[in-house]
Amino acid sequence: MTTLGAALVYAFAVAVGRATVLPESNFGLIWPAAAVSVLWMVARIGRRGVVVDIALMAAITCAIVVATGGTWLGSLFGSVAAVVQAVVPAALLRRRRPGLRSHSGARVLDRGELWWFFFAALAGAVLSVPLIEAESLLAGPGWRWDVCLLWLARNLGSIVVLVPLVFATAEHLQRRRTTDRRALLDQLGARVRSRPVEWIALLVATPLVHLAWFLSPGQLTIVFPLLTLACWGGSRLPAELVALQGCLVAALTIGLTAHGAGPFLEAGNATTQIAAAQLYGVLFCAVGLALALERDDRADLASALTRSRDDAEAQAKLLETIVDTMAEGVRVVDRDGEVLLRNAAATRLLLGSEISDEEEPGAGRRADLQGIRNLDGTGLDTEELPFALSLAGTDVRDLALVVRAQPDDERVVAFTTARLPESAGGGVVTMMRDVTVERAELRRAAQVQAGLLPAEVPSLAGYDLAARVVPAGSVGGDFYDWYGLDHGVVLTLADVMGKGAGAAILAATARSLLRAHGRDDEIVRPLVETERSMAGDLENTGAFVTLFHAFVHGPSGTVTYSDAGHGLAAVVGPDGSVRRLRANGLPLGIAPDEPREIETDRLEVGETLVVVSDGVLDALGGSLADLAEAWRAAADARSADEAVAAVVRMAEAGDIDDDLTVLALRRET
Known part of the structure; x- marks a missing residue:
């Protein structure tokens, strides 16, 4: 249907052009078929069957030219020239904008594409000129420059004048289907400061002024002053109406010139006169469209900038509202430590609820930090403040400090800092969180957890037993336990994955179950019973428990143990020898149905069984080889308590990120 419709319109346009043939050149004064052929090819090029469209275009051209007095040879070359004139601009336009269609998505070209459009139209006209003169070169009087100029001018004029008008009309019709008339009128004039009254006046005045100028009895021989109308239209009319204005001017000037009126009569013969009129129409359209599209681009840019400014202001307002309503305090300083922003929560934490930013403007470096102290009550130097540490290159995370905003208002606040990138001007963002209640609860939880540890050391003749837990936080997931039997002692050291209250709860559960079943x-x-009972909880929390569980027979020193993925137990001798007790099972919660095994060893007189948690391993370096010094320190100790203290002291000298637990059993006799 596209091919059939385009063929009918093209045939009509060719017939119109042939109706204006000049006798001396056998060329039409106008050639609307050039614009129609470009639109046809834009719609079809790159699709299946386009060869049929090209052949049909050539056949229609040749047949109508022959039927209206053209020679067969001239008609053949003319049809090939018409195809070249259509395919070259269409191919260039489609290359520039692959989605361009004459029947869908059509719109007026923007400023960046306008000059590409002019170049495409000119390229097609120039490349087809030699084909037009082929007949004259083969059998005629030779090359005729006036005919070449007419071909170039009329085809270029047809494309430049009519194609933008068709695009504009198609776009207007599309918008009418989705927009009411008033909104459509507003859209049409959205980029200009004029109104429809001025549009109508200018569209009427432009042909009238040209008519008066061309029919002036004074025979004005210049037309450049008339380009002011193109400038006026380009600056005041919507781009769609600028295309219509150019079309009216081109039609009028060509018609008046053909009827022997106007300044182009001085250009030479009739062929050259019409060519000059065609080129004037091209120039008028080019000036008007260039100005209109440039203005539209500036208007689009201004609108985009306005939207961006409005969006930025809205986002800034939203961000300000969010920051002001946050429960956490936010304090932002520049690279010199001067306060740039402080929300209401930060003001309450640092200065007290009754003091506002308005009462204490321009906070300065430390004006709002005077009440900050260490947890032990000692003061902080400027370089020890959280923001200063971050500016110096060391960000802090959950650094707990005491803040005394008012004499009777003291609380514990956790400070976390982050440096701003230099591209944003540098500086530091400090987040503050009131952890007074949380720390009080953790202290109570720590007291409860400490109460669950064994209060008394079982009496086992010839043996010395000691243990210690150092939580990474107030509570942790490590625990140790023991209980005495008539002929020995049962020892346990366990480590629940993770830290904090959740790990502490699982640790307390594991301890209770082990005691209940053993x-x-x-x-x-x-x-086995403990793992079976905790399987659901461990699966739901994604946690597991590593555990060393042993029975030491007092008279013989035999150690019977099962190690569930712990692997951090060893027997150290007074001479520094070390026998590691290997892990012989997976942690609790990994594979509940796997059978558990036992291993045995023997404590000789002077040897010490030492078991540590992975927090000790991490603090000492993270590898089993790093435990060698800990084993050596335990071997050099004269008692179990000294062995525990020596290992803890070494671990605390490193980076502590997890709970530290050490258990030692020394055989003395």
């Missing part, structure tokens, strides 16, 4: 020297059964 009041004798049986080693495997308590582990």
Whole structure:
């Protein structure tokens, strides 16, 4: 249907052009078929069957030219020239804008594409000129420059004048289907400061002024002053109406020149006169469209900038509202430490609820930090303040400090800092969180957890027993336990994955279950029953428990143990020798149905069984080889308590990120 419709319109346009043939050149004065052919090819090029469209275009051209007095040879070359004139601009336009269609999505070209459009139209006209003169070169009087100029001018004029008008009309019709008339009128004039009354006046005045100028009895021989109308239209009319204005001017000037009126009569013969009129129409359209599209681009840019400014202001307002309503305090300083922003929560935390930013403007470096102290009550130097540490290159995370905003208002605040990138001007953002209640609860939880540890050391003749837990926070997931039997002692050291209250709860549960299922020297059964009971909780929380569980027979020193993925137990001798007790099972919660095994070893007189948590391992360096010094320190100790203290002291000298737990059993006789 596209091909059929385009063919009918093209045939009509060719017939119109042939109706204006000049006798001396056998060329039409106008050639609207050039614009129609470009639109046809834009719609079809790159699609299946386009060869049929090209052949049909050539056949229609040749047939109508022959039917209206053209020679067969001239008609053949003319049809090929018409195809070249259509395909070259269409191919260039489609290359520039692949989605361009004459029947969907059509719109007036923007400023960046206007000059590409002119170049495409000119390229097609120039490349087709030699084909027009082929007949004259082969059988005629030779090359005729006036005919070449007419071909170039009329085809270029047809494309430049009519194609933008068709694009504008198609766009207007599309908008009418989705927009009411008043909104459509507003859209049409959205980029200009004029009104429809001025549009109508200018569209009427432009042909009238040209008519008066061309019919002036004084025979004015210049037309450049008339280009002021193109400038006026380009600056005051919507781009769609600028295309219509150019079309009216081109039609009028060509018609008046053909009827022997106007300044172009001085250009030479009739062929050259019409060519000059065609080129004037091209110039008028080019000036008007260039100005209109440039103005539209500036208007689009201004609108985009306005929208961006409005969006930025709205986002800034939203951000300000969010920051002001945050429960956490936010304090922002520049690279010199001067306060740029402080929200209401930060003001309450640092200065007290009754003091506002208005009462204490321009906070300065430390005006709002005077009440900050260490947890032990000692003061902080300027370089020890959280923002100063961050400016110096060391960000802090959950640094707990005491803030005394008012004499009777003291609280514990956790400070976290982050440096701003230099591209944003540098500086530091400090987040503040009131952890007074939280720390009080953690202290109570720590007291409860400490109460769950064994209060008394079982009496086992010939042995010395000691242990210690140092939580990474107020509470942790490590625990140790023991209980004595008539002929020995049962020892346990466990580590729940993670830190904090959740790990502490799981640790307390594991301890209770182990005690409930193990009041004798049986080693495997308590582990199996504990794992079975905790399987659901461990799966739901994604946690697991590593555990060393052993029974030491007092008279013989035999150590019977099961190690569930812990692997941090060893027997150290007074001479510094070390026997690691290997892990012989997976942690609790990994594979509940796997059977548990037991291993045995023997404590000789002077040897010490030492078990540590992975927090000790991490603090010492993270590898098993790093434990060698800890084993050596335990071997050099004269008691179990000294061995525990020596290992803890070494671990605390490193980076502590997890709970530290050490248990030691020394055989003395």
